[in-house]
Amino acid sequence: MTVNRFTSMAYGSADEMIFGNAKKPVKAGLGLEIGAGYTTPEVNYAPRPEAGQSKDKLVREYEKITTDIMARMVQVGFPAVVLETEHVQEMTNNPKWGGEIAHAQKTIMEEYHEEYGIKCALRHTPGDIREDRDYLELRGGKYSTLMEAFDEVASNGADLLSIESMGGKEVFDHAILRNDMQGILYGIGCLGAMDMEYIWQDIAKVAKKNNVVPAGDTDCAQANTAMFIAGGLLDKNLAHTLATITRAIAASRSLVAYEAGAMGPGKDCGYENTIVKSVAGVPISQEGKTSTDAHSDVLGNLVMQCCDLWSNESVEYHGEFGGTSVQCWAETLGYDCSLMNVALKSGNEKVLRDMFVASDRYRDPQGYLLAYDNAYRVGEAIAKDGDNLYLRAKNAALKACEILDEGKKGNLELTRFETNALGKAKADLEALPDDIDQFMSDSMTKYKNEVKVFRPESNYGL
Amino acid sequence: MIEVKPSDILVRYNVKLEKEMAPEEAAEELYPTEEPVRSIAKSIFEGEEDDVIEHLEKAIGAGKDPLDLITDLMAGMDVVSKLYDDGVIFLPNVMMSADAMLEGIDYCKSKSTKTHESKGKIVCHVAEGDVHDIGKNIVAALLRAGGYDVVDLGRDVPVEEVVEAVKKEKPIMVTGTALMTTTMFAFKQINDRLVESGIKVPFQCGGGAVNQDFVEQYELGVYGEEAGDAVKMADTIRKKGSKIDGLRDQFHQH
Ligand code: B12
Numbered sequence: 001m002t003v004n005r006f007t008s009m010a011y012g013s014a015d016e017m018i019f020g021n022a023k024k025p026v027k028a029g030l031g032l033e034i035g036a037g038y039t040t041p042e043v044n045y046a047p048r049p050e051a052g053q054s055k056d057k058l059v060r061e062y063e064k065i066t067t068d069i070m071a072r073m074v075q076v077g078f079p080a081v082v083l084e085t086e087h088v089q090e091m092t093n094n095p096k097w098g099g100e101i102a103h104a105q106k107t108i109m110e111e112y113h114e115e116y117g118i119k120c121a122l123r124h125t126p127g128d129i130r131e132d133r134d135y136l137e138l139r140g141g142k143y144s145t146l147m148e149a150f151d152e153v154a155s156n157g158a159d160l161l162s163i164e165s166m167g168g169k170e171v172f173d174h175a176i177l178r179n180d181m182q183g184i185l186y187g188i189g190c191l192g193a194m195d196m197e198y199i200w201q202d203i204a205k206v207a208k209k210n211n212v213v214p215a216g217d218t219d220c221a222q223a224n225t226a227m228f229i230a231g232g233l234l235d236k237n238l239a240h241t242l243a244t245i246t247r248a249i250a251a252s253r254s255l256v257a258y259e260a261g262a263m264g265p266g267k268d269c270g271y272e273n274t275i276v277k278s279v280a281g282v283p284i285s286q287e288g289k290t291s292t293d294a295h296s297d298v299l300g301n302l303v304m305q306c307c308d309l310w311s312n313e314s315v316e317y318h319g320e321f322g323g324t325s326v327q328c329w330a331e332t333l334g335y336d337c338s339l340m341n342v343a344l345k346s347g348n349e350k351v352l353r354d355m356f357v358a359s360d361r362y363r364d365p366q367g368y369l370l371a372y373d374n375a376y377r378v379g380e381a382i383a384k385d386g387d388n389l390y391l392r393a394k395n396a397a398l399k400a401c402e403i404l405d406e407g408k409k410g411n412l413e414l415t416r417f418e419t420n421a422l423g424k425a426k427a428d429l430e431a432l433p434d435d436i437d438q439f440m441s442d443s444m445t446k447y448k449n450e451v452k453v454f455r456p457e458s459n460y461g462l
Numbered sequence: 463m464i465e466v467k468p469s470d471i472l473v474r475y476n477v478k479l480e481k482e483m484a485p486e487e488a489a490e491e492l493y494p495t496e497e498p499v500r501s502i503a504k505s506i507f508e509g510e511e512d513d514v515i516e517h518l519e520k521a522i523g524a525g526k527d528p529l530d531l532i533t534d535l536m537a538g539m540d541v542v543s544k545l546y547d548d549g550v551i552f553l554p555n556v557m558m559s560a561d562a563m564l565e566g567i568d569y570c571k572s573k574s575t576k577t578h579e580s581k582g583k584i585v586c587h588v589a590e591g592d593v594h595d596i597g598k599n600i601v602a603a604l605l606r607a608g609g610y611d612v613v614d615l616g617r618d619v620p621v622e623e624v625v626e627a628v629k630k631e632k633p634i635m636v637t638g639t640a641l642m643t644t645t646m647f648a649f650k651q652i653n654d655r656l657v658e659s660g661i662k663v664p665f666q667c668g669g670g671a672v673n674q675d676f677v678e679q680y681e682l683g684v685y686g687e688e689a690g691d692a693v694k695m696a697d698t699i700r701k702k703g704s705k706i707d708g709l710r711d712q713f714h715q716h
Pocket residue numbers: 086087088089127128166173220221224225228229294295314591592593594595596597598600601637638639640641642643644666667668669670671685686687688689690691692
């Protein structure tokens with residue numbers, strides 16, 4: 001497979017971007033088309049811990065989950081649904097388990113599709129098992145197990161293939177605790193992107209062989225780590241402005257999947273996806289107010305602005321007053337999508353989109369950056385040097401600094417602490433070279449020295 | 463674009479409540495007054511490793527005992543901890559100071575012929591099945607910077623390996639980190655194996671999934687909310703001994 005870099009924008013202007021519509025819609029599963037004029041809920045779940053004890057228990061747990069969701073969707077009259085199964089480790093480590101579960105889930109979905117005509121698709125997201133206890137082992141023996149896991153789920157009913165890849169995380173984990181912009185840029189923008197290029201060409205091959213969709217990735221392992229370390233408004237572990245710059249860099253990385261064969265929809269927890277959509281035109285899944293079952297992101301409604309699938313991130317399967325947890329969340333997602341679909345059908349979509357944005361644009365610097373008008377500008381900064389992985393990630397970071405600086409002059413309130421962190425990050429970024437080779441060799445020396453688990457040769461072919 | 467006045471719909475509490483004083487000003491008030499400890503403490507606060515070494519070099523040149531200077535380094539870390547607790551500085555500042563601290567300690571040790579007495583040994587680990595190690599790394603770095611000798615077992619550590627390490631190293635305290643509801647049960651097993659073997663070492667457990675009620679269900683468990691609590695608890699053990707009840711009282715949350 002070849003890698004085709006994005007050097008121009010998929011959209012002519014930010015205002016063209018809207019939920020439920022992507023430049024390149026994707027057909028998947030049983031009658032579903034994603035990004036083709038309507039939004040669809042994507043329900044996420046995790047088995048109860050006890051269910052992981054054996055394969056049979058796990059299969060039964062997923063059968064219950066699947067049946068519960070499908071039953072609720074038809075009870076409440078929703079036209080479409082996507083289910084996402086994020087593997088627990090055992091399912092990827094034992095590819096047959098993943099395959100069997102995909103098959104069991106799909107069988108139930110097919111029954112519902114046949115009986116009620118409900119449009120549906122199944123996403124499987126194998127765990128990125130490419131590590132041993134102490135080191136990342138991105139290209140070692142576990143790589144083939146991972147690819148086998150993809151093949152098993154794809155040949156047994158999964159319609160959409162995704163992963164939350166971990167490349168670059170060893171350097172990033174070190175850098176993020178030290179306000180080290182160079183390490184963040186190197187970990188996400190360079191190492192992470194290189195790993196994605198490697199893995200996604202192979203995932204795309206597996207998808208093609210099985211005639212399913214290579215969907216997309218997310219920078220969860222890094223940008224979301226930064227976001228959670230930064231935490232709520234009162235936490236004091238990381239400046240939110242730094243988490244925001246990290247997010248901009250993440251867009252450059254997540255884009256690589258689509259350059260290496262993925263077609264969308266991007267993964268729900270990739271909060272960078274609005275930026276990615278502006279460049280690649282692929283449909284995206286997003287989560288925000290509905291992912292409060294899993295985490296608090298301070299982004300709420302805003303992230304619905306351009307979503308094609310709308311997700312709840314992950315909820316443990318258990319009972320609630322209103323049914324099982326997956327039923328409650330599926331129903332909530334369904335109503336949100338219904339509202340967006342009403343807006344689309346009645347010509348009010350831009351009003352609704354802009355209300356989503358207005359609700360959280362100034363809550364946190366990250367929301368400000370991700371608001372579609374600003375996200376689009378970050379996209380342009382990436383596409384401008386689209387064929388240089390380092391420069392485009394650096395452009396994204398600097399553009400984020402510029403946008404936050406502007407915001408501060410307007411309605412975006414920042415603490416002095418956030419402002420100082422922003423100023424320092426900007427100065428550090430500006431001091432970095434423009435030449436990719438020099439940056440790569442400087443960083444290699446620095447991080448080989450500082451990060452003892454960094455293995456450039458075996459993990460990145462450096 | 464729809465614009466409403468942000469203050470009509472939300473409150474940026476962090477902006478509203480931010481402390482008046484800039485970190486540097488606050489630190490100025492806390493540095494010791496005499497030299498060289500003042501300059502050493504200041505360079506620790508600033509996280510400037512080169513300055514730390516330079517000041518240490520000077521002090522040693524002027525006849526100071528390298529091992530005594532470790533106390534001066536600690537004075538810097540005390541300023542850092544105080545301001546972090548007060549919400550004046552953030553975690554990355556603490557980590558950078560901790561890095562500088564470790565370089566300083568290594569340098570002092572390398573310049574001395576005597577052996578340095580550490581404040582005590584502590585075994586750190588992440589629960590079996592769990593790879594989330596960022597919190598544990600923070601805990602270990604802060605303990606090291608606090609003058610403790612850390613035996614870091616890493617992540618996804620089998621119960622038996624933790625028990626063996628405790629038997630071998632005889633630490634004053636053990637820490638456990640777990641971020642998943644599925645993995646934290648390993649703490650209870652470690653506790654049971656230690657108690658069976660007659661080892662009554664305080665076992666401080668923290669991390670995203672863990673809560674106080676869970677940790678206090680097993681005999682040796684003390685809950686740790688923030689990484690800095692590990693250092694505080696180790697200091698308390700040195701001063702007041704390792705009675706679990708007392709530690710639970712002191713580190714009680716809510
Ligand atoms: C970063 C992250 C990852 C990274 C980990 C990188 C790394 N090197 O650690 C990666 C991408 C690898 C990852 C993988 C997975 N993750 Co994860 N991950 C997270 C995330 C986003 C942030 C965790 C984090 O680093 N927080 C910041 C650190 C600093 O916090 P902390 O560890 O709690 O430490 C602080 C305190 O607790 C304290 N502390 C910690 N330990 C101790 C000890 C003592 C003694 C003391 C005093 C204090 C203390 O000090 C720290 C600072 O004060 C959380 C989301 C969340 N809401 O937490 C999910 C989360 C933990 N992950 C989750 C899951 C499910 C997974 C996966 C299974 C996903 C998958 N399908 O593959 C795998 C797990 C693989 C495995 N077997 O472990 C779930 C866990 C659900 C649950 N409750 O069981 C979470 C909660 C996300 C979610 N909502 O679903 N993840």
